[in-house]
Amino acid sequence: RVCNPAFKTLPLHLFAEIASKMIETIDKKPVEIKNLMQRFTLDVLGKVAFGFDFNSLGNPNSVYVTTYNEVQKAILGPLSLFFPIDRIPIIKQKRLKKVNKLNNIFNEIIKEKHKALAAGKFQGDLLELMLNANENLDNQMLSDADLRNIKEKAREEVLRILGDNLIPSAEQHKSLKYLNMIIHENLRMYPLAPSLQYRKLTEDLRFKNFTIPAGTLIELFIYGIHHSPKLWDNPEEFLSERFENEFTTGENYSWLAFGGGTR
Template sequence: MLELFTQRRMEASQAVRDEEMHYMIRNVLNDTGKGQPVDFKLKLNSLTANVVARIVLNKRFTGCVDSTAEEEAEAHEFKEIIEELFILQGTFMIGDYIPWLRPLDLGGTEKRMKNLAKRIDAFLDGIIDEHELKRQKGPIAEEDKDMIDVLLNEMYQQDPKETHKIDMNNIKSTILNMFAGGTDTSTVTMEWAMSELLKNPPIMKKLKAELDAVVGKDRLVQETDVPNLKYLQAVIKETFRLHPVGPLLVPHESTHDCEVAGYQIPAGTRLYVNTWAIGRNPKAWDRPLEFDPERFMTGPDINIDIKGQDFRLLPFGSGRRGCPGIPLGLLIVQWTMATLVHAFDWTLPEGQDPKDIDMTEAFGLTVPRAHALFAYAKPRQAAHLY
């Protein structure tokens, strides 16, 4: 899995990210031209879904003006599968806590899961079959390979004596994990970040000032600008702290009996890390409920790590079960937020005050906003840059 996120692979997909960022900017401008507010979730989800789809499948799934009816149906099926997947993963099942009730399938959740599993399997079979047909037509140039091509090559070229082999089920699960981990998670993080920026105009103003100083007004933000945008990075860190996209991370299990803080933990115990609570703990953070990126600009937290080395801030988990897609996910979040703030001025719908923005969380695996976020965009830069 890690081979899929090497620097070489990241560089190979840069053109894809550039194109999709341009598409998103044009879509925002289209709403502006119609006098419509921007639906952040819709725009951000289209961006992330298309980036992942093009890297994994070498195709776009949303916003394709020349799509055939078959392609539109495939895109619709994909969208429904991902939405249902996240709903079911975050659904409370009483049978998990009272085992003797599980056969009753109260609420029908298990039946929905089984039906979804069949849909996922059929969908992924179709995708893999397309790639198998492409392989049969001849060698695929390195620059034209997507993630499935890489995985199929690994499967067919692996040593028969290898203990841990790649099979079709591994490939399917990897594809599913890429979409589940790379679309909704990034979208939710960016929507919360924009919510906080709109709710806190002084922070938005300071971020704009940094972008104007580093990027200027004669071009749009590029990926290579991100390392030089320190305040932007602080804004994203603060978003991860206050609105962790995976509030309980990936479940873990103790492999042997152990003692933690005086508590006896027997082997086989399911363990959850509540990053949502850690981010709001006054013992870990000063003014924990206040959105303040400055905490990461000066003082003891200026160099805090978000990739698993500091247990107060674990947006991607830690260790071997940490998120393997950190480089791609973090880059997309930072670059997209920089682009939206640098390219546009944002105003709330008439009559809505920043302090009144509803910050209610919805129940779910990724804790998204309970209500959609809308704002009007006005271009900040010269027209020819868009």
């Protein structure tokens, strides 16, 4: 939901601008196509997602390109595919150093975006939308006190029922009521699959006052069901207590984290 506005209307002028730079690069000298497309993609994502010009096409040796390549090589090197070399302390330390360098670059971009927003400069890129969404959600998130209370209650229940044996039996699992309430509410607010796979009608379907013609693609929008005020009181609030009673799919299939069946 946060990302859609940034990509719903594709900024074709940005693609055209960056594609022109790529063509200029090709005209100048022979190029390695994989590297070229990688830099093209980086520039497109920089513009669309961050409102930032990495200029990797114009400067293939920039800190952005070299740092990205270092991280990719460290994580996706051929040895990593066959051996757990990341467990070797010195290699792990080197990897973390490179990842932190990349993170610092992104942190600087975020700081500059904050400054731009504070100055009233809006571009509508993904980073801007995410920062705005984060600020708008602050009032809806649980307070630190609420989080501590939830964690303490869950921990107390686990220790009381399981003791030193942290692998629950089937009967013990049923007794972990508060923990299951938390899990159910998490899956309600953030379902693993926001929607189920499309189904194509093979014949006309009459639904209430509507006729859906054969050939129509039907999608079950689980996220919408889980956040519908018609089905849930205060759907945007985290309230694990709503699952206090034994719960499966709920009335009229109002909870569909795993479809309509049990897991």
